[in-house]
Amino acid sequence: MALFDPPVAFHFSVMFMGLFPPVPDMAFQEVSGLESSIELEPLVEGGENRFVHQLPKPAKRPNLQLKRGMTTAASGLVQWCKSTLEGDFAKAITPKDINVSLLNASRMPVASWSIGNAFPVKWSVGNFDAMKNELAIETIELAYTTLKRNM
DSSP: OOSOOOOOTTOEEEEETTOSSOOSOOOOSEEEOOOOEEEEEEEOOTTOOSOOEEEEEEEEOOOEEEEEEOOOTTOHHHHHHHHHHSSTTSSOOOOEEEEEEEEOTTSOEEEEEEEEEEEEEEEEEOOOOTTOOOOOEEEEEEEOSEEEEOO
């Protein structure tokens, strides 16, 4: 018996804080963009030629991408995307906090990430093809400020 069974990547949940109306359509096919990296800036010290200092820049994060089957316009997530991306900045962008959790077989989190101040920057629908028997997939891309792994 193994002391620790590695988690599976297909059992996860995504929760948006403060979306109205609250809707049960938050099932996603794929989540990507949970990544942070620090770029380095080389600094050559005058008179010291043996090495180069590596100075860190602020953390860099890609956009968070969420993929799922298309839902109706009654979805709180769809309404938030529409008001942000189709509103022509008539109203201020309202960022949301998001929690992504990797779940075990009992639906308990084994790892989770908190994403702060996220807002939609791209919303796309996959290709329509009469020769394929596939769901219509929408992709929502979100920019965000902070990413913290909680567990």
